[in-house]
Amino acid sequence: MNYxxxxxxxxxxxxxxxxxxxxxxxxxxxxxxxxxxxxxxFDLANPQIVRRFIDAVSAGNAAPQNLYALAGLFVLFxxxxxxxxxxxxxxxxxxxxxxxxxxxxxLALHLLKLDRPFHTRTSPGILVERVDxxxxxxxxxxxxxxxxxxxxALLLLGVMAALFAEDWRVGIGLSAFAVIALVILIRLRKIxxxxxxxxxxxxxxxxxxxxxxxxxxxxxxGNGAVGYTLGQFDTILREWLPLxxxxxxxxxxxxxxxxxxxxxxxxVAFGIGAALYQQGVITLGGVYLIFSYTELIRRPxxxxxxxxxxxxxxxxxxxxxxxxxxxxxxxSQTSQxxQTSQxxQTSQxxETCEVSIAGVVFDRVSFAYDADEPVLSEVSFxxxxxxxxxxxxxxxxxxxxxxxxxxxxxxxxxxxxxxGGAPIRQMPLxxxxxTVSMVTQEVQLFHASVRDNLTxxxxxxxxxxxxxxxxxxGLGAWLARMPRGLxxxxxxxxxGLSAGESQLLAFGRLFLRDPRVVILDEASSxxxxxxxxxxxRAVDRLLAGRTGIIIAHRLATIHRADYIMILEDGQIAExxxxxxxxxxxxxxxxxxxxxxxxxxxx
Numbered sequence: 001m002n003y004x005x006x007x008x009x010x011x012x013x014x015x016x017x018x019x020x021x022x023x024x025x026x027x028x029x030x031x032x033x034x035x036x037x038x039x040x041x042f043d044l045a046n047p048q049i050v051r052r053f054i055d056a057v058s059a060g061n062a063a064p065q066n067l068y069a070l071a072g073l074f075v076l077f078x079x080x081x082x083x084x085x086x087x088x089x090x091x092x093x094x095x096x097x098x099x100x101x102x103x104x105x106x107l108a109l110h111l112l113k114l115d116r117p118f119h120t121r122t123s124p125g126i127l128v129e130r131v132d133x134x135x136x137x138x139x140x141x142x143x144x145x146x147x148x149x150x151x152x153a154l155l156l157l158g159v160m161a162a163l164f165a166e167d168w169r170v171g172i173g174l175s176a177f178a179v180i181a182l183v184i185l186i187r188l189r190k191i192x193x194x195x196x197x198x199x200x201x202x203x204x205x206x207x208x209x210x211x212x213x214x215x216x217x218x219x220x221x222g223n224g225a226v227g228y229t230l231g232q233f234d235t236i237l238r239e240w241l242p243l244x245x246x247x248x249x250x251x252x253x254x255x256x257x258x259x260x261x262x263x264x265x266x267x268v269a270f271g272i273g274a275a276l277y278q279q280g281v282i283t284l285g286g287v288y289l290i291f292s293y294t295e296l297i298r299r300p301x302x303x304x305x306x307x308x309x310x311x312x313x314x315x316x317x318x319x320x321x322x323x324x325x326x327x328x329x330x331x332s333q334t335s336q337x338x339q340t341s342q343x344x345q346t347s348q349x350x351e352t353c354e355v356s357i358a359g360v361v362f363d364r365v366s367f368a369y370d371a372d373e374p375v376l377s378e379v380s381f382x383x384x385x386x387x388x389x390x391x392x393x394x395x396x397x398x399x400x401x402x403x404x405x406x407x408x409x410x411x412x413x414x415x416x417x418x419x420g421g422a423p424i425r426q427m428p429l430x431x432x433x434x435t436v437s438m439v440t441q442e443v444q445l446f447h448a449s450v451r452d453n454l455t456x457x458x459x460x461x462x463x464x465x466x467x468x469x470x471x472x473x474g475l476g477a478w479l480a481r482m483p484r485g486l487x488x489x490x491x492x493x494x495x496g497l498s499a500g501e502s503q504l505l506a507f508g509r510l511f512l513r514d515p516r517v518v519i520l521d522e523a524s525s526x527x528x529x530x531x532x533x534x535x536x537r538a539v540d541r542l543l544a545g546r547t548g549i550i551i552a553h554r555l556a557t558i559h560r561a562d563y564i565m566i567l568e569d570g571q572i573a574e575x576x577x578x579x580x581x582x583x584x585x586x587x588x589x590x591x592x593x594x595x596x597x598x599x600x601x602x
Contacts, residue, residue, distance in 0.1 A: 017318065021099040021142060028095050032143075035088040036151040042081040044158050047292040049074045055285035096143025100135050107131045107324060115329045116409050117369070125211030129204035130324050134317035137200075141314040149307050152300030159293045159300075167281060170290055173272050174265070174297065181261045181301050195247035197316035202240050204320075209236060262298045269294035358420030358435060358516040358547055359385035360406065365415035367405060375401050376570045379415070383563060388548040390561030390578065392592070397567040399551045403519045406549070407436055419517060437515035443502040450479070451486040454508050461512055469511045472541070473504050474534040500531030507538050518542055521551045564589050 022029050053070045056062035111119075111127060156178060164171030213220060213229055220229050273287040282290075360383040368374040376398045383389045393399050404410050406417060408424055417424050424432050445453050454469075455461045463486055470479050478501060482488035490497070497505075510518065520539065542548075543560065552558045564581050566574040566588050574581065574588045581589040 014318070018142070021102050022095070024102070025095050025098055028091055028098075032088060032091045032095060033151075035084050035091060036148065037154070039081055039084040039088065040151060040155045040158065042077045042084065043155060043296060044162060046074055046077050046081070047289050047296065048162075049077065050292065051285035051289040053285075054288055055283050058284050092143040094143075096139040099142035100139050103138065103321070104131055104135050107135065107321065110325055110327075113329055114327060116404070118327055118329075123208035123212055125206075125208030126204045127324075128211065129200075129207040130320060133203060133207070134200060134320050137317040138314055138321070140310050141318075149304055152303050152307075155300045156297065159296055163290065163293055166286060166289060167276060170272055170276070170282075173268055174290075174294060177265045177268050178297055178301065181258075181265065182304070184257055184261055195243065195250050197319065199240075199243045199247045200316050200320060202236070202243050206236050206240065209233070258302055262301075265294055265297065266291075359383055359387075360389075360517060360547055360549070361418040362402075363416045363418070365405065365417060366413045367401060367410060368413055374413075374570055376405075379567075379570075379572055381565060381572065381575050383547060383549070385420075385547055386545065387562040388543055388550060388560055389563045389565055390558035391549055391551045391565050391567070392558070392589075393567035393573075398570045399567055400521060402567070403438055403521060403549065403551060406517070406519065407438060408432055434513065435515060436517040436519065437510050437513050438519035438521060439503075439506050439510055440521040443506040445490050445492070445497070445502060445505065447489065447492040449484075449487050449489055450482060450505075453490055453505060455512060456509065466508075466512065469508050473508055473511070473538055475501070475504055475508070498531075500534075504531065504534065504538075507535065507542070510542060511538075515546070517547045517549070519549045519551070566592075 049070055053067060053074070056067060056070070108131060111131070160171060160175050160178065163174050209232065213233075220226060269290050273282070273290040276282045277284065277287050362379050362381050365376060365379045366374060367376045379398075379402070381389075391399050391402065401410070405412055406419070406424070408429060411425070419427070419432070419435055427435075448457070451463070451466060454466055466486060467476075467479065470476055479485065540560070550558055550561060558564070558578070561578050564574070564576060564578045565572060576587070576589075578589070581587040582593060584590055
């Protein structure tokens, strides 16, 4: 997916983002504002103290105790200013990371709700870069960007007021300088943003490339593609370098402009101060005050420049994060959009699904990933409750798609699917996926405890039940060998486990979920004979009192099926009771039994 959305983001989007994630932290934000404003007060006060000290010394009649008092007050204010600065930094970092962590959580939840088509066209590496890289770039935006811009603007106004109080000509001259400096920096604001956006896009592309290639390391090495992969790696890095250089150069242009502007400002301050001193309008302390406040102007303008530069980077990240959040799932989250009356109806539908057995009906179901390439066309069948369907067909015939439609991983293009008499579009997704569960050949295990891998982090399932199911599956001895039992952490992807152990753990998940409809997508094809025997025993127990769909390529897998359905080019080529079809020499199923299922369906 391409996230190169425009960087001219409306101010409302900034305000909405800040409001949403800073509102829960308003206490800390208020403390941060107080600390920053206290620091501004000390910034304005200390030059006044030095001015009084210089004038007192220049007059030659100052009492030593008064000079000591001014010096002590200056040191006290300087120390307090540093305490305010350190405290503000600590609070701002806390605010920034709490806000960005909340945004990361929202993005992760949003990604989990997006459908398979989105994740098919977007690599995991790109999503990691979006959730981690772009959100990290927003830490300063949340923690202090707006507050410091406002704080420095307030400091700038305070300095101007103090200079006007000293002499109106000083106030006018340096106010004009400050306005010109801000105008120059603001006009430079948009220079770097497009470069930073392209740089972030290239970083995301690189992360996606690395993640994809690392996942396919064995295939790359085994098929002699190491050289080609390194060549692609080098190409991306070569494209990355000029983007980085241009982005940095655009940022440096603002820095150089600020240096030149401040040099002019210092010259203006010295010129005005010298002229007024020669005219006897101001004292030597007043000259120092003008110079000191001019230098003080430099800091807020410089910080505003830095914050504008940070805002440019944040703009690119906000645009990309917003583009990710704007991606909508194709599946409607029924439970989130129904009106009150509809919710009551849906609750009644859900209750009808809470029966011991639920039948499955496909009524003229069609589906296509692309509009001009249908995968299923007018598929209709009825699987009675408590019966098992053996689903056969060549690769690409639509078997797995049928299972995904039943789980609403995709929505049908036409037609209706019913489970337990209820249209699945009227069922909340969470309810549907408690009712229907699926086990595939590829088992995804997480870097988490055995317990969490089996329960999918559901703490409501008691350990005694988990252990009982493990024993029934034949994994009791395996669990006993685990150093910390159910608390033993497994490696991501099931590293260190055999294919059979991983598959049995997947079946354990199914037993704990206790679904009404079970889909087995050739779930025993990767197992050794001993483990397969355990699976076969578990499958028999699992299908008892449940409706089952077995997607199979092997004859031995479908011996327990009550019905057989053969798909061909997305349409039903044959459907009927297994025994009747087996006894009919003219049926396709009978032909498959005679010729060998494995050879005929490859």
